[in-house]
Amino acid sequence: MNNTQPMRALITGITGQDGSYLTELLLEKGYEVHGLVRRSSTFNTDRIDHLYVDPHTPGARLKLHFADLTDASRLVTLIDTIQPHEVYNLAAQSHVRVSFDEPEYTGDTTGLGTIRLLEAIRAAGSDARFYQASSSEMFGATPPPQNEETPFYPRSPYGAAKVYSYWITKNYREAYGVFASNGILFNHESPRRGDTFVTRKITRAVARIAAGQQSELFMGNLDAVRDWGYAPEYVEAMWRMLQHDEPDDFVVATGTSYTVRDFLELSFGHVGLDYRDYVRFDERYLRPTEVDALIGDFGKAQDRLGWTPKVLTPRLAQIMVEADQAALEVEGSRYVDAVQTA
Numbered sequence: 001m002n003n004t005q006p007m008r009a010l011i012t013g014i015t016g017q018d019g020s021y022l023t024e025l026l027l028e029k030g031y032e033v034h035g036l037v038r039r040s041s042t043f044n045t046d047r048i049d050h051l052y053v054d055p056h057t058p059g060a061r062l063k064l065h066f067a068d069l070t071d072a073s074r075l076v077t078l079i080d081t082i083q084p085h086e087v088y089n090l091a092a093q094s095h096v097r098v099s100f101d102e103p104e105y106t107g108d109t110t111g112l113g114t115i116r117l118l119e120a121i122r123a124a125g126s127d128a129r130f131y132q133a134s135s136s137e138m139f140g141a142t143p144p145p146q147n148e149e150t151p152f153y154p155r156s157p158y159g160a161a162k163v164y165s166y167w168i169t170k171n172y173r174e175a176y177g178v179f180a181s182n183g184i185l186f187n188h189e190s191p192r193r194g195d196t197f198v199t200r201k202i203t204r205a206v207a208r209i210a211a212g213q214q215s216e217l218f219m220g221n222l223d224a225v226r227d228w229g230y231a232p233e234y235v236e237a238m239w240r241m242l243q244h245d246e247p248d249d250f251v252v253a254t255g256t257s258y259t260v261r262d263f264l265e266l267s268f269g270h271v272g273l274d275y276r277d278y279v280r281f282d283e284r285y286l287r288p289t290e291v292d293a294l295i296g297d298f299g300k301a302q303d304r305l306g307w308t309p310k311v312l313t314p315r316l317a318q319i320m321v322e323a324d325q326a327a328l329e330v331e332g333s334r335y336v337d338a339v340q341t342a
C-alpha cells in the first residue's frame with residue numbers, strides 16, 4: 001500500500017455482525033472499503049452507521065453499493081468497477097433454524113451466491129484475494145474436536161450450502177489459481193449479534209428480566225455444546241488469512257466448550273438471577289436435525305497466522321449482558337418476539 005493508492009476491499013454482508021467489525025478493522029488499517037448492501041424499504045445499516053460519512057466528503061473511504069448475491073450480473077459490474085484487492089464474502093442467510101424453513105433461498109444465497117461472486121472475479125480478470133466465510137456447521141454430526149482435516153457431515157440446509165461454498169472456493173483456487181481461502185469459523189458473538197441467535201437472545205432477555213420488562217424466556221435444546229468466541233477477534237483472523245503467503249483453509253475457534261445451559265447460567269448469574277426461574281421450553285426452537293457438539297482445534301491458525309483467542313465464553317457473556325443492559329437504558333425495549341421460529 002502507498003499513500004496515493006489505498007488497498008481496496010469489497011465486503012459482502014457488510015451490514016451483518018462480522019461485516020461491521022471487519023469494516024472497522026480495515027478502515028483502521030487505511031483501506032478503502034466497499035460494501036454490498038441489500039436494498040430494503042427500511043434502513044438496514046445500523047451496525048455501520050457510526051462508520052459512514054457522506055461520499056462527497058474528501059477522503060471518505062467507506063463506499064456502499066446496492067447489490068444482492070442472487071444478482072450475478074450486478075456482481076460482475078461491481079468487481080469490474082471497484083477492482084478490489086481483497087474480497088470478503090460474508091453475506092449469507094446465516095440462521096440455521098431459518099434454513100429449514102427457507103431451504104431453497106438459503107441454497108441460493110449461502111451456496112450459489114459464492115459461485116456467482118467467484119465467477120464475477122474470474123470474468124472480470126481480477127486478481128483479488130478471496131475470503132470465504134465457511135462455518136463449523138459443515139462438521140455437523142462429526143464429533144469434536146474438529147480441525148481442517150475433519151470430515152464434513154452437515155445437518156441443515158445452511159450447513160449443506162456452506163459445504164458447497166467451501167468446495168467451490170477450493171476448486172477456484174486449484175482450477176484457476178485464485179487466491180481463495182476458507183475461514184472455518186466456530187460460533188462467534190458480540191453485542192452486535194443478531195437478536196435471534198442463542199447468545200444474544202439470552203443476553204437481551206437477561207437485561208429485560210433484570211429490568212422487570214420480561215418474565216419468561218422460551219428456549220429449545222439446552223444441551224447443545226458450542227465453542228463461543230468474540231467476533232472482533234475473529235475478523236482479525238479473516239484479514240490475516242488474506243495476508244498469508246498462500247491461500248489455505250483455517251479453523252478459527254477458542255477450543256473451549258459450553259452448553260447452551262452453561263451460557264444461560266453465566267448470563268443470568270451475571271445479574272444475580274437463577275435461569276431456572278425464567279426459562280421455559282418451546283419445541284418450535286428445536287431443529288429437525290441438531291448439531292450436538294462443536295469444539296474447534298485452532299492450532300493451524302495459531303501456528304501459521306499467529307492468531308489466538310483472548311475473550312472466552314464467560315467473559316463474552318459478561319460483555320454481552322452489560323451491553324444489553326446499557327442499550328436498554330438508552331433505547332428502551334425494542335425486543336420483538338414476532339419471529340417465532342428462530
Ligand code: NAP
Binds near residue numbers: 133185187
Ligand atoms: P449476519 O449478521 O447474519 O450477516 C449476514 C449478512 O449477509 C448481512 O449483511 C445480510 O444483509 C447479508 N445478506 C444476506 N442475504 C444476502 C443476499 N442475498 N445478498 C447480499 N447480502 C445478503 O452474519 P454474521 O454473523 O456476520 O456472519 C458472517 C458470515 O459468516 C455469514 O456468511 C455466516 O454464515 C458466516 N459464519 C458466521 C459465524 C458466526 O458465528 N457468526 C460462524 C461461521 C460462519 P442484511 O443486513 O440486509 O440482512
Ligand code: GDD
Binds near residue numbers: 134135196198290
Ligand atoms: N437460535 C436459537 N434459539 N438457538 C437455540 C435456542 C433458541 O431459542 N434454544 C436452543 N438453541 C440452540 C440451537 O439448537 C443450537 O444448538 C445452539 O443453541 C446455537 O444456536 P444459534 O445461536 O442459532 O447458532 P448455530 O450454532 O445454530 O449457528 C451459528 O453458528 C454457526 C457456526 O457454528 C450461526 O452463526 C451460523 O451462521 C454459523 O455458521
